[in-house]
Amino acid sequence: MTTRQFRLPDLGEGLTEAEVLRWLVAVGDPVAVDQPVVEVETAKASVEVPSPYAGVVAELHAAEGRTVDVGAPLISIAAPSARAPLAGPSAPASVPPGPGAAAPAPGADPSVPGADASGGEGSGNVLVGYGTAEARRGRRGRRRPAAAPPAPGTRPLVISPIVRRLARDHHVDLAALTGTAPGGVIARRDVERAIEAASAPPAPPAPPLAVRDRVPLRGVRRTVADRLTRSRQEIPDATTWVDVDATDLVETRRQMLARDPDSPVGVLAFIARFVVAGLARYPDLNSRVDPAAGEIVRLAGVNLGIAAQGERGLLVPVVHDAHERNVRELHGEIARLATAARAGELGVADLTGGTFTLNNYGVFNVDGATPIINHPETALLGVGRILDRPWVVDGEIVPRKIAQFSLTFDHRVCDGATAAGFLRFVVDCVERPADALALI
The missing domain is CATH 2.40.50.100 (RNA polymerase II/Efflux pump adaptor protein, barrel-sandwich hybrid domain)
Incomplete structure (x- = not known):
């Protein structure tokens, strides 16, 4: 051939x-x-x-x-x-x-x-x-069909060779232009506008901002900043939340205080006890990620961090061996750590070794947040303020004490189903505290 x-x-x-x-x-x-x-x-x-x-x-x-x-x-x-x-x-x-x-x-x-x-x-x-x-x-004898707007990913619609040469001579990317001529055709004016925009002088720089003062980023604040930055860089976090009816929990606490006025127990201690019980059922949230080994390391015990605001900034003192303490013991240790944090008297041991963090930002009179995980932990539970709100109970709207709980978790260690399961367990304990305390 x-x-x-x-x-x-x-x-x-x-x-x-x-x-x-x-x-x-x-x-x-x-x-x-x-x-x-x-x-x-x-x-x-x-x-x-x-x-x-x-x-x-x-x-x-x-x-x-x-x-x-x-x-x-x-x-x-x-x-x-x-x-x-x-x-x-x-x-x-x-x-x-x-x-x-x-x-x-x-x-x-x-x-x-x-x-x-x-x-x-x-x-x-x-x-x-x-x-x-x-x-x-x-x-x-055949009429050329009218030009149609170019489809995504196709060559730019240019009919005039003069327009194409003008774009080539001035290094204008025709694919970046939108034609204003009928049918989406790129016209000479479109190229000229692109040339004018490219040759326009840059906008003058914004005037410098007035500086009131400079605060050195050092000490505890520098450590916290480094840890939070590392958390955002390394942890693919996600957050899920739910509104909680805490009416029965508040009433349970009131009854305990009435029986023993000299030994008060805070609401946070109850929540801490429910969190520890939940981590026993969902151990992926009480773990570490070892990137070098490619492993998720599940930890045997719970050292519960309690986010607290001190004179030197945000601190996370740790209740060690929280899984071995009852509600009153948890309350006593949380109170001790909070007092030491306000006085600036926390030791190194008090601030290290946490495996899961509980953040009560409700004390700042806010309802919710998406807090950053305390690296190298893999999860954090946030608690908002408890407010009287209308709530539907047995088909009727009644006033109830409602709070919002949010769980931020490392998506590498578990999926949403696990995170939701843990959060629902804690919420169910809060809404039926008497039953929960009898079982855990």
Whole structure:
């Protein structure tokens, strides 16, 4: 089978190159003589190039968007077999060159001019945009369809070669522009606006902010800042929350105080006891992530951190072995640590070794928050203020004492189902404290 190579012909008017806009055929497609095979754009116009040969497309020598020099290979066409000849549009045996006709391109088949299409040779009409007289009349008789807005991911819609050259000369990315001409076509004014925006002087810098004073970031505040920054950088955290009816818990605490006024127990101590019981059921939240080993390390006991505000900033003193303490013992240790934090008397042992943190931001008279996990822990429970709010009980709206609980957890150690299970366990204990205390 003979394969012939069609080179980009002389375009005339001093033009030496053209850009391939789009191929109208693909490898393996049948091609007839004078059938348009590619659309190219020069500095003068965008036109279709007809094939001088009939056959089957063997190779496309230039990708869309590539600039091709006159005389460079454009397309290779394999001659049709004798059993299945391909016939193109009928044409006269010889078409004399008209004004502006181009000479054969370097390397072109010298037998092309004046050849007969049915004989397998080209029509000889290889000027850009022209084929045989009949094919030319057929193309002129069809109206070019209106331009449509370009689909996402396609080439920018540019019709004018002047616009394309203007963009190229000023390094304007046409794909970044939105055409304002009908059909979404990029117009000259669109490119000129982009050029003007690129050459506009930068906005003057904002005046410097007035500085009242500078506070050194050091000591405890520096340690807290470093730990919270590391938490945000390393832990993919998520937060889930729920509103809690704490009416029965408040009443249980009142009854205990009435029975033993000299040994008060705070609400936070009850919640701490429920948290410890919940961690026994959901140990993933009482763990460490060991990235080097690629392991989640579940811890045997609970050292419960209690977020507290001290004179030196936010501190998290730790109730060690919280899983071995009852509600009254938890209350006593929490009270001791809170007093020491306010006085600045916490020791190193009091501030290290935590495995889970309980944050009572309700003392600041707020309802909710999404606190940052205390690295290297994997979870933190936040407790909002308890307020009287309307609540539906047995189909009736009644005043109840409602608080919001939020659990922030490391999504590497568990999914949302585990986090929700732990949170619901704690909430259920708060809403039915007598039953919970009898079982844990």
